[in-house]
Amino acid sequence: MPRPIRCILLIDDDPDDNYLHQLIIEETGLCETVRVAENGQLGLAYLTDTDHPDYIRPDIILLDINMPGMNGFEFLEHYRQIDPSLQSRVVLLMLTTSLFPADTTRASQFNEVKGYLSKPLTKAMLQAIVNQHFS
Secondary structure, eight states, X not given: OOOSEEEEEEEXXXXXXXXXXXXXXXXXXXXXXXXXXXXXXXXXXXXXXXXXXXXXXXXXXXXXXXXXXXXXXXXXXXXXXXXXXXXXXXXXXXXXXXXXXXXXXXXXXXXXXXXXXESSOOHHHHHHHHHHHOO
């Protein structure tokens, strides 16, 4: 049976979180490929370098807020400026440890953000994403 998600892009500076989230995603069998960008700049570079041989257009972006260099909100400001065709049909979700109500409110001000999830990612969370956005 084909997997409903072709590619998930994790944008997070924490290698332990990325490792755990990759394991969870692989265990669900819902996604073909996981790509990781360790910060916002690398995430933007991945999204815009469509000629790179390893490029697979992500169906889902899981974006952390607190990262050095370019945090999640700064990423979103730049994401708004990339080619709209690269944004279309991408489900962008915040996946963070931040429990600050101000972060939730700020994330909701970006039309591009389709949800706000607390780490760690779980199999049930991923299944709910698939049910909501890919069924």
